[in-house]
Amino acid sequence: METKYTLAEQWPLITEISRKKEIFWENPIYGKIMEAPQDFELTLEDIREADARLRRFAPFIKQAFDETVKDEGINESPLLPAERLQAHLEKEFHRIIKGSCFIKADNALTVSGSVKARGGIYEVLKYAEELAVNEGLIGLDGDYSLFSSETFKTFFSDYTIICGSTGNLGLSIGIISAALGFKVTIHMSSDAKQWKKDLLREHGAEVVEHEDDYSKAVDVGRQAAISDRNSYFVDDENSKPLFTGYAVAALRLQKQLDEAGITVDEEHPLYVYLPCGVGSAPGGISFGLKKVYGQHVHPVFAEPVAAPSMLLGVMTGRHNALSVRDIGLDNITIADGLAVGRPSKFIGKLMENQIHSFYTVADEQLYRLLAMTYDTEGVKAEPSAAASFMGPLRTAVEEGGATHVLWCTGGSMVPEEVWQSDYQQGKI
Structure with missing residues (x-):
């Protein structure tokens, strides 16, 4: 059995990672031609079809x-200029951000106040449509406002939607499933915030x-769905519909950049900073952006120092065969x-x-970034979402024409008292 010491012999950075040090790692295989999984095919046209499905459901939404x-009924988020935050980051960390x-x-x-509203809601809508x-x-070609009728709700009440979640995916699945009339069961890990569990129950979810x-919450949910033929499991680890729903974000962002007059090409590269847990949301968004912009977009994943699972998986090539606990980390972080x-x-x-690359962020830094972003831009972020705000400081981009998109993945549904506690923690 490999230990953190034998792993560190092959990948010396693991020593720093195991000590919960904030690190930056540029991916040496980035951009190299590699064989994609044989059972996976997803084209730009598939992503456009997913966008069309969401538009069909707009009358219901x-x-x-x-x-x-x-x-x-179109659920989309704004793209906000962040000059004040950029200037504040430069001042606080004594670095110039090019672009x-x-x-x-x-x-x-x-609907659910986080990036999970993209993939989670899309997958449930796709299943409901089928x-x-x-x-x-x-x-x-029918009138999709009928999905809110009692006839449809009665029909869907014979089916159960199940998923495992640390919080935000469960919220998106629970809220949209209940609105359609499905029974819904969300398996929540020990990391999940109490307010998210309470809100799900308010919407009628078990x-x-x-x-x-x-991982345990997902495994139990998966097994529960297998035992019931009228159950559907939203698999955050392996779902292609979920992944496709996230990828639609690329089309939406492209439209917003075009409307803002922002060019993306060799002289004007696009860097996108994405908080990463299991990987479905940042993976889907990155995949879509690569389909749209090719080599001119550079996805960068951000993870907590206690749970850099995707970083370890890609760095070692072990993927889900390696746990952060295998190198001595506890997977305990404010970034639920x-x-x-x-x-x-x-x-x-x-x-x-x-x-393109990965970086890790300590919990105390997440609080600090959360407070900075509210003070400068008035944006309320969850600690998890604040991981993206460190990105432009880590990548050391040299192109002055670069565009940096900091993906704020959640925050607006956080109860005020919880958010105020996080904010005050960031001001200490």
Whole structure:
């Protein structure tokens, strides 16, 4: 059995990682031609079809969630200039950031207030559409506002949606499933915040709590779904529909960059900083962006010092065969959405040559970044989301024409008292 000492002989950086040091690692196989998993095919056209499905469901979303009315049921977040945050980061950390910074404010996504609203909601809608079409309740050209009718809700009440989560994926799955009329069971890891469990229960979801980490919650949920033919399991580790839903973000970001007059090419590269847990959200977004921008976009993954599972998986090539506990880390972090001991093998193998670099962030730094971002830009982020704000300081980009997109993956649904506690922690 390999120990952290034998692993460190092959990959010396593991010594620093095991001591919870903040590190930056540039991926040596980035951009190299590698064979993709044989059973995976996803094209730009597939991503466009997913976007079209979300647009078909806009009438239902508009009826089910009042906060989406102003956007006609299209659930999308703004791209915000972040000049004040950029200047503050430069001053605080004594480094110049070449190029311009923007915040992709998925913290403001309606319905569930995080990046998980992309993949999680998309997968449930896709499943609901398949059931309804197969039952003859609707055609693809039908009026999708009917999904909010009692006829559809009664039909869906015979089915159960199940998933395992550290928090935000469970929120997105629970909220959209309950709105459609599904029964829903969310298996939550010990890292999950109490307010997220409470909110799910308010929406009518059954929450099963586990005194273990994310992987255990997912395993139990997966087994529960296998034993019930009317259950559907949203698999954060291996789901292609989930991955595709996240990839739609690339089309949305491309539109926003175009509208802002921002060019992405060799002289104007795009760097995107993505907090990473099991890898499905940052992996899907990165995959979509690579389909849109090719070699001119550079995804960078951010992880907590206690749980750099994707970093370890890609660095060693072991992927989900290696846990952060194998090198002495405890997987305990304030960044609950990133508290994952083992990464997705599916995402790791697919994306290992498409991730530009990785960096890790200590919990105290997450609090500090959270406070800085609110003070400068008025953006409320969760600690997990704050991991992205350190990115431009770590990559040492030399191109003055670069665009840096800091993906703020969650925050708007955090109860005020919880957010205030995190904010005050960042001001100490």
